[in-house]
Amino acid sequence: MSLGLFIIIFSFLVGITVGSFVNVLIVRLPGGGDVVFEESHCPKCKKAIRWYENIPLLSYFFLRGKCSGCGDRISFQYPLIELITGLFCLLILPKDLTLPYLLTFSLKLSVFACFLTIFVVDIRHQIIPNYINLFLFIVLTLVSLFLFKWTHIVLGILVGVGFPGVVTWAFYKLKGQIGLGMGDIKLYGALSVYLGPMGIIQNIFLSCFSGSFVIGTLMLLNKVKKDTKIPFGPFIVLVAFFQFYYPDYFNQVMKVFLFSIF
Numbered sequence: 001m002s003l004g005l006f007i008i009i010f011s012f013l014v015g016i017t018v019g020s021f022v023n024v025l026i027v028r029l030p031g032g033g034d035v036v037f038e039e040s041h042c043p044k045c046k047k048a049i050r051w052y053e054n055i056p057l058l059s060y061f062f063l064r065g066k067c068s069g070c071g072d073r074i075s076f077q078y079p080l081i082e083l084i085t086g087l088f089c090l091l092i093l094p095k096d097l098t099l100p101y102l103l104t105f106s107l108k109l110s111v112f113a114c115f116l117t118i119f120v121v122d123i124r125h126q127i128i129p130n131y132i133n134l135f136l137f138i139v140l141t142l143v144s145l146f147l148f149k150w151t152h153i154v155l156g157i158l159v160g161v162g163f164p165g166v167v168t169w170a171f172y173k174l175k176g177q178i179g180l181g182m183g184d185i186k187l188y189g190a191l192s193v194y195l196g197p198m199g200i201i202q203n204i205f206l207s208c209f210s211g212s213f214v215i216g217t218l219m220l221l222n223k224v225k226k227d228t229k230i231p232f233g234p235f236i237v238l239v240a241f242f243q244f245y246y247p248d249y250f251n252q253v254m255k256v257f258l259f260s261i262f
């Protein structure tokens with residue numbers, strides 16, 4: 001087998017395995033469950049899931065999407081999240097299997113796993129788990145200490161926490177409503193150490209604008225209730241996805257966007 005093919009297969013297998021863990025995070029974090037030591041079991045009949053029933057992607061298909069105990073349908077979320085994470089790994093293939101490339105690959109993958117978890121959990125429960133924000137903050141701070149000047153990091157945090165904090169406070173004073181939640185502000189803070197002051201401002205504007213637009217449209221169409229708390233997390237991580245993984249493309253689009261406004 002050529003090295004190139006081996007890297008592709010290796011990366012995909014790592015991806016679907018991490019995707020399997022993302023599923024565990026999505027299901028257990030909102031309820032405060034143990035994500036590491038607790039054994040997996042069917043949510044309906046509580047039958048323990050054997051190791052061979054827990055193989056990413058494959059198990060879902062040979063179980064034909066049903067629990068082997070009670071025959072209840074297994075959520076399509078499981079193979080879908082595994083597949084998405086596997087495919088993402090094909091976009092960030094390491095050039096070879098030496099330590100620097102593998103380290104970069106793992107960092108990109110772990111940040112993506114956080115984004116994916118936030119995306120699903122915030123839509124379902126309107127919360128962003130503290131553990132995920134904290135993990136992102138630590139990883140991104142370590143990376144940023146290597147890549148950027150300290151001013152990039154410090155100014156990033158000041159803007160990333162200060163700006164949405166002040167806006168939320170003013171909004172609350174004016175209208176008595178809470179726009180952004182604490183989870184959103186913490187997420188901005190975590191991302192800001194990497195994105196820096198300019199990057200985080202772009203993210204705040206784009207995510208708040210697109211979030212309000214999408215949810216506002218859904219309200220007009222009566223798809224969601226009027227007093228629904230807007231989950232900004234999915235929009236924040238969607239914008240951040242392009243900023244992290246396709247920065248050149250993102251900046252090009254931003255330029256066109258700004259030109260068309262002014």
Ligand SMILES: [Zn+2]
Nearest residue numbers: 042045067070
């Ligand atoms: Zn079952």
